[in-house]
Amino acid sequence: MLGATDIHRPDQSPKRTRRSRGRNQPKPTRFISLCSLNDQHGIYPVSITAPLDDQDRNSRLVPAEVTSVEGMTTAAKAQTLIDLYDAPEILRVVNVWDVVGARAVAALPETKAIATAGHGIAASFGYDDGSTPRDVMIDMVGRIAAAVRVPVTADLDDGYGDAGETTRLAIAAGVVGANVEDRLKPLAESVAAVEAIIKAAEAEGVPFALNARTDAFVRGGGRPVEESVADAIQRGRAFLDAGATAVFVPGILDANITRQLVEGIGERKVSVIGLPGALTAAAYEALGVARISYGPLPQRVALTALQELASDLYGTGAIPAGLPALN
Template sequence: MTDTADKAQTLAALYDAPEILRVVNIWDVVSAQAIAALPETRALATAGHSIAATFGYADGQIPREIMIDFVGRIAAAVELPVSADLDDGYGDAGETARLAIGAGVVGANVEDRLKPLAESVAQVEAIVKAGEAEGVPFVLNARTDAIVRGGDKPLADKLADAVERGRAYLDAGAKAVFVPGILDAEATRTLVDGIGAGKVSVIGLPGALTAAEYEALGVARISYGPLPQRVALTALQDVATSLYANGVIPEGTRALN
């Protein structure tokens, strides 16, 4: 596990760095290799939604064995640390983390889906213990759905829930806390003040702040979820429309596969 442990330490250091960790989410081996080839890329993160869509599943419905096999293929195809989106842990987050580590993955996002706090904390503890048992300092970016699943609650209450859960997850051994949602500067400051500078992870949705703006507010990591795949599929559909209209493959198309 030496190589895996080294990659985990590298990923943890990227979270600790003053610069925000920018990860462009990938969904298969060829997308991973294309992004890994860029000099700006420091680590890779899979998009669970995108992998599920690749296999014809709705988000969160892909079987664990398919997900683990696929993220393992991605990890084996690149030299960079790979963090995987492992949905909600598939009913046994500790075992899921163990399987992911065995496949070469060194970090993960795991959702709380607003389960009771004690249950969610126990899930974080199980993931951390799995990494310790495998000799890998597994980098958990513990996700709280306090905003995206908070329903009609006022934003202030959702943010307070996110802070409470985030602190609890850090105390249980998580490296950072992922709070998806469109976060403006004020909401981001509330999360960073409550959870900690360098401990909050966000998603770069349309309408959100830029990575540099989040960095200035003390955010540790920004990712983009299923959006890179949507951009790629938009390009695919657009070129197909052009070809059907008697177009040609655009000049400058790079041989990335």
């Protein structure tokens, strides 16, 4: 919990010598995440601002030009994301679940786009994966999109029963692409959802980068792998025909399965997830895969580091030195 001395408002700040500013030029601010209770959804994020002092400004790792959202329209960001799918190099996106994590990843020069993690956002708010209310999800992915300059693609679960309206809300929040999963619903129903997403995006004037997800492997049960491959290819082709940019096939895919999917769906049209036991990004790239994301893995790594730190503090009590100020 933040104490009273952790937040200085302009009328409470200690006096210090500063360079003069223009009369109408606002003081730079930093966002401090707090939590408040929301009757409907439990813990819900709010933000307040506090002045950013000279020391913070000079030591902050995330450069202003990365976190600025000025200069690019939503449509331009969307086209940039589509171009990244089409590029010869595999698009590597690290999944984030909050604003501070998004800014830390966006500060890296290798970051070309950011993906949100539906599982990670759900866990952050205490929901099971796939059960985050739509307004909570849209609020968080919108905060992330507003905090970084690179294109943001969001995990929008199964579209929340109205994939077109969910897409419209996501675009209004600044999101320019999405994963929407089929959950192995009947093919016609899944294709209709893809069509609704594309229609909604066209109405907004945004070339939305839909990474249409098929759960042919993760929800395939104990059926033979050949059936899952055939199902993924059939669904993937139908999704592309309906306007999707790429087809996301989560699962631990070896080289043989990946090769079949790329041959059946199309080169630079298949998206995969990086998991322990899966191929490397470079290996997937050589097989013609368009994109690799990492789902809940980044959050698990971060939480493991937090637990290890807590264990050390409970033990030796030694405080790590030389940590960059990422928050």
